[in-house]
Amino acid sequence: MKKTSINDIARHLGVSKTLVSFVLNGRAKEFRIGDDIAARVLEVAREMNYQPNRIAQGLRTGKTKTIGLIIADIANPFFGKLGREIEQEAALHDYHVIFCSSDENPEKSRAQIAMLQQSQVDGYIISPPINSEEQIRLLAKGRIPFVLIDRYFPEIESDYIVVDNYDAAYKATSHLLAQGRRRIANITMNLNLVNMNERTEGYKQALLGHSIAVDENLIKVLPFSHDNKDVTKAIQELLGSTDGRKADAILFSTSKIGVMGIECISALGLKIPDDVAVVSFDNADAYKICVSPVTVVGQPLQEIGKTAVQIIMDKIEHPRNPARFQHIKLNTELIVRKSCGS
Amino acid sequence: MKKTSINDIARHLGVSKTLVSFVLNGRAKEFRIGDDIAARVLEVAREMNYQPNRIAQGLRTGKTKTIGLIIADIANPFFGKLGREIEQEAALHDYHVIFCSSDENPEKSRAQIAMLQQSQVDGYIISPPINSEEQIRLLAKGRIPFVLIDRYFPEIESDYIVVDNYDAAYKATSHLLAQGRRRIANITMNLNLVNMNERTEGYKQALLGHSIAVDENLIKVLPFSHDNKDVTKAIQELLGSTDGRKADAILFSTSKIGVMGIECISALGLKIPDDVAVVSFDNADAYKICVSPVTVVGQPLQEIGKTAVQIIMDKIEHPRNPARFQHIKLNTELIVRKSCGS
DNA sequence: TAAATTAGCTAAATCGATTTAGTAATAAAT
DNA sequence: ATTTATTACTAAATCGATTTAGCTAATTTA
Known part of the structure; x- marks a missing residue:
């Protein structure tokens, strides 16, 4: 039971795959595709349970709809909660996220960034370990969108979101x-x-x-x-x-x-x-x-996560040149309980 | 500063990209590539900071070196720790993992599985919500490797790892x-x-x-x-x-x-x-x-995570037909502290 | 009636790799 | 001297999409 491709649909209907692609991308009107055949394409796509191959799309368009997240340790609830917010916000943009735990180890984070680069992720959200300045600088040169969270490097021009x-x-x-x-x-x-x-x-x-x-x-x-x-x-x-x-x-x-x-x-x-x-x-x-x-x-974990994703999305959708960087410093809240006396 | 491709290396050396591909895949000997030119390829690849495009590789080979993980909530330390173990073991196999939190919601998990399918992940590790039997059955039909963890469906034939x-x-x-x-x-x-x-x-x-x-x-x-x-x-x-x-x-x-x-x-x-x-x-x-x-x-979170990845890797590397399923039931440990009296 | 426009569609290039089938040149065997 | 093997390499197909350029027939305009 092989997966259905755009070609299968085209062959099944005796039309070109160009037409199928136009229709499936919702650009039928734009390219003057007849209403009846457009409807048929949609119908057959559903019947054949067509699922677009994101890998192929990614190769052609250069967008993988994936963001890479590097944090110290996903098992640490602080980063777990943050990761959750990021995952959630990314999903709203039809993006998913690859999680990497660096253990605050710059060598690990270097390897992880390399792997994410090879995977052509569209953007990075990184909580950089100390001594990872060089990697971050290299990322910046590569023009791939990234945001630093939790910490940042004062000497490197970049977007970041931290708390005060x-x-x-x-x-x-x-x-x-x-x-x-x-x-x-x-x-x-x-x-x-x-x-x-x-x-x-x-x-x-x-x-x-x-x-x-x-x-x-x-x-x-x-x-x-x-x-x-x-x-x-x-x-x-x-x-x-x-x-x-x-x-x-x-x-x-x-x-x-x-x-x-x-x-x-x-x-x-x-x-x-x-x-x-x-x-x-x-x-x-x-x-x-x-x-x-x-x-x-x-x-404010939710705000950190949400904002990080939004900045990345904005950079992906509107690549600015020269870049303008956002430095966001959020407020914390002192939650008073009983451990300091009454 | 565009990324270096195999074509760039080939052009730079005046050889075919076939040759470059052979060398970079360590199959130079196998295809009788001359020692000197093979060495040059490696050299130039390093100089030009060549990073293979996994998306292109994935399209051609059908392997994305990615596994999809669906759990209830990555912010929950239980799943956070489990996720960490899975990430770690996957990295050993040069795989990375896409995390999805289902909130125990079958509709979310359905959407997540669909997205992971579109992304052509090589395998799934899933902690399935109730009422997600149908999705799992569909996955099984699709011949894509998957393992269930934490819970399983007695009425579905599949691999699973749980505790007693x-x-x-x-x-x-x-x-x-x-x-x-x-x-x-x-x-x-x-x-x-x-x-x-x-x-x-x-x-x-x-x-x-x-x-x-x-x-x-x-x-x-x-x-x-x-x-x-x-x-x-x-x-x-x-x-x-x-x-x-x-x-x-x-x-x-x-x-x-x-x-x-x-x-x-x-x-x-x-x-x-x-x-x-x-x-x-x-x-x-x-x-x-x-x-x-x-x-x-x-x-035994480490064992659960490690075994899950190993089963997936085994299924990816040795697709068996007909499949034989592993049902693993691990032991727990009662850690006695003070909450029950002395 | 001829020229210009529009509607509706398709061929082919492309993304960056892998892989099959082959070629040309040299060396070994008969 | 001819056939056969071997060595060292390459052309082209392929994966599954997107996208550009273009083609034909019908319709509108001049």
Whole structure:
């Protein structure tokens, strides 16, 4: 049972495949195809269950109706939710998306971009790992539409959609200060990532704004591919000593770190918020049912995803020369729960 | 800066594109291409940064090196993790994957399958919604490789990979019984899904096996697209009355329901495990940092994902006629934490 | 009535690869 | 010296669409 092609329909009706193509593309009027034969084509196409071959269309038109998405890890709910929004918005434009998890590894992302290029995707949405500047620059040269999300490279001209990380961390830290916390720690990861860096900057400025000196010992930067051990060590150093703990509050810069961190805090037998207050980036499900539900910085995932797709679509449909780049910075929302005291 | 094609290389070297194709496919020896010219081709290909056009290859060879994945929701960590495993294993075979979230909606899944067919994917991995039997049957007729995961249709001949849901629920329920619980409830969703049905069957048989009658009032079947309200209602009915609660334990059949459920339990001011013991399917992150960490039924996601891809690859590479179908049933692991008492 | 226009359709090129069938030149065998 | 093999390569068909250029017959205009 081979698939029906445009040729099969043409042969079946004794007309040219040109005619069939015109009709199926809804351009019958434009090319003065007779009403009766046009109707017959549609009818036969349905009868024979004709499905256009997108690969063939793609070869001829240069459009695959596919966008490539590179994120750190689709198993991470933050990216999962983002991916879902992107998939949904893309579907509205009759596009589908190839998901690639880079693990924040520039070598992986390089290989993934290459593969997506070979597959002739029409556009890319990328959350670029550090040290992937060169790949991105190359992409830009290739004139293939792309948007960066979550982070960006200040030195590269491109479209990007991010949240106001500085402001978000500033708000979160201020909230902790307002609850009377003074020795506020920050656990984050590789500060070469702009977004992480901005978060820590916002945290520092909030402290300074309230006339509190920044104590570098309270800032724990985890190695890139962190795991439970790294988090445990950081928490130990901040809260471990029995006589007077170093910190009375922690700002987690990602939910992956935060979830592990809270696990450690519980393991140490400490209570949130009594022994230590907690705020985290990203509104993970886990935070809702936590020992004491965690106050978080919520990101507008739907808007990020939707806008990213829309920018890509716009670039695909209206290739501008020279390009004008959109730099979109969205606001976050501090969702107050119980982890900072009442 | 247009992309380099095989023709460009051929022209540049004054040879035929046939020769170039042979060399680039590593079939130089096979077709007796001279060593020197073969070396030159490779050299020039690198210099000109040649990237094969997979779309063109796909059209000619009929292989797109793409597999389509249809799951309920990529934002759901269960499917996110599964998707990640599938992506990873596929990459090993130089395949990539198009993700589609069906929301358990058969109409969506139908449209997604159609789109994937048009895109000529080489194979499908599908977690089929209820009432999608007809689509699956059609796929089977089309001779395109596919595997079902998480659930299957007993009446359709196909490959599938599932876990032993009956056994998993039996073990989980037995564990609750062993902790002295007697009024054990089950909150699940649409029982037309085989996997959900098997879970509830395992639950019932465990009760009967311990000479406890099944009380249908303790089994709450949530509507298909359930949300917080549905869960709240179920929990209310089970635990709401102040005088003597109906249930002293709950088995949640999915983590999505379970996480919401625990939120409700907390909202009612009840304590786990003192007021009610809890076991849930799926080892969600949230369960690790819960008020009292939740005992769960862990599924072998890596094995499911890996095996699914391997079966698809095998079918793509060795199209068998007549087909022989693999029915794989994997074991689960009961991960005991604190939510059932000590 | 001849020229110009329009309606309705088709042939063939094209996208970028793969693959079959073949050719020309040289070397080996008879 | 002729036939046969072998070596090194190429022309052209093909996959399934889109699209340009053009053709014929009927109709309108001059």
